[in-house]
Amino acid sequence: MHFKFRNVNDAFYTLVRRIDNSTVPTVVRESRAGRVRMIEEPVTVTYEQPQECVLFNPARDCNPFFHLFEALWMLAGRNDVAPLLEFNPRMAEFSDNGQTLRGAYGFRWRHPFSYSQDGIYSEHPMKDVDQLHRIVEHLRSLPGSRRAVLQMWSAETDLLGVAVSKDICCNTHVYFALREVTRLSPDGWSEQGSIDRGRVLDMTVCNRSNDLVWGMLGSNAVTFSLLQQYMACCLGVAVGHYHQFTNNLHVYENNWKPTEWLLGQPEKREGFYDTTPERYRTVRLLQDPKTFDEELKQFIDDPAANYAEPFLLQVAKPLVQAFRLHKRRLYKQARLVLEHEAANCDWTAAAYEWIRQREDRWERKMDNETRALQG
Numbered sequence: 504m505h506f507k508f509r510n511v512n513d514a515f516y517t518l519v520r521r522i523d524n525s526t527v528p529t530v531v532r533e534s535r536a537g538r539v540r541m542i543e544e545p546v547t548v549t550y551e552q553p554q555e556c557v558l559f560n561p562a563r564d565c566n567p568f569f570h571l572f573e574a575l576w577m578l579a580g581r582n583d584v585a586p587l588l589e590f591n592p593r594m595a596e597f598s599d600n601g602q603t604l605r606g607a608y609g610f611r612w613r614h615p616f617s618y619s620q621d622g623i624y625s626e627h628p629m630k631d632v633d634q635l636h637r638i639v640e641h642l643r644s645l646p647g648s649r650r651a652v653l654q655m656w657s658a659e660t661d662l663l664g665v666a667v668s669k670d671i672c673c674n675t676h677v678y679f680a681l682r683e684v685t686r687l688s689p690d691g692w693s694e695q696g697s698i699d700r701g702r703v704l705d706m707t708v709c710n711r712s713n714d715l716v717w718g719m720l721g722s723n724a725v726t727f728s729l730l731q732q733y734m735a736c737c738l739g740v741a742v743g744h745y746h747q748f749t750n751n752l753h754v755y756e757n758n759w760k761p762t763e764w765l766l767g768q769p770e771k772r773e774g775f776y777d778t779t780p781e782r783y784r785t786v787r788l789l790q791d792p793k794t795f796d797e798e799l800k801q802f803i804d805d806p807a808a809n810y811a812e813p814f815l816l817q818v819a820k821p822l823v824q825a826f827r828l829h830k831r832r833l834y835k836q837a838r839l840v841l842e843h844e845a846a847n848c849d850w851t852a853a854a855y856e857w858i859r860q861r862e863d864r865w866e867r868k869m870d871n872e873t874r875a876l877q878g
Contacts, residue, residue, distance in 0.1 A: 553745035577609030703743030
């Protein structure tokens with residue numbers, strides 16, 4: 504089963520609606536984590552504008568601060584759980600030893616990995632191999648190659664079972680391929696036209712088992728979009744299509760809320776989603792790969808420092824500042840940071856909406872408590 508969408512918002516609206524009205528048939532199955540509604544056959548989703556990876560749905564209310572920080576944490580090649588806890592304390596539940604995440608994709612991208620049965624990382628003989636850099640070098644030398652495979656699954660350790668670890672990789676491999684296209688404008692690429700030839704980077708993510716809402720259309724869409732953007736920037740090409748293959752795509756019944764998620768969404772024809780400019784304005788992920796790699800390592804530990812890379816300085820840094828102000832319930836100050844220090848882009852728009860929702864909830868709570876005290 505194959506679906507094509509403009510972006511993650513188009514995919515979310517269409518797939519939730521079609522599963523809800525049974526135009527995409529599902530079967531009920533019991534799983535380790537609860538009852539699921541599962542699409543019976545493997546599913547491939549294609550995003551034609553994968554850089555538009557920020558989900559805008561007030562009822563779904565996904566946390567843009569966590570999604571962005573987690574994706575950058577992965578690109579930095581980290582597996583320590585501590586930096587993530589500020590944005591999502593529940594991440595500690597997936598750590599076997601309270602310190603690291605065994606299935607951290609980014610760590611596996613950038614470090615050869617080997618784990619003992621007790622979940623302790625062991626240094627690999629090829630400790631200096633960075634798969635991302637190897638793939639970039641490979642595609643530079645062989646642009647037509649079909650061998651650009653990024654590995655995340657380890658048969659040596661990941662087949663030992665859930666009893667060995669709480670964190671087994673769901674995404675197993677990624678394939679990258681350069682595709683020739685015709686460039687129509689500095690900001691747009693197309694299969695057809697007559698100006699000048701160029702290349703885009705396509706990406707296919709292989710997934711063994713995926714929750715539609717929190718996995719594929721939540722953190723996965725962001726994580727792998729940023730990975731694709733990173734690789735494309737390193738290669739000096741534009742972002743192409745993102746294909747997500749999922750062998751077992753499902754939704755958990757205890758978290759399935761289609762009525763809430765679709766409420767207020769206008770009836771759109773399938774394959775179309777409103778392209779509001781301020782929501783889909785993106786900022787280039789990196790300017791100089793070497794500088795970005797160096798600064799990204801620092802950013803995970805010290806987001807408040809100054810950075811030369813525009814995305815870190817104008818998007819990631821102010822988002823972290825706004826989130827920290829939110830945690831102190833300084834909502835006005837958080838909004839001011841987003842208004843005056845952050846780039847006008849999709850991440851800022853999502854962060855602003857998320858902060859406003861928390862501010863409204865807090866004000867309602869305070870009003871209710873005041874009325875209760877007044878009798």
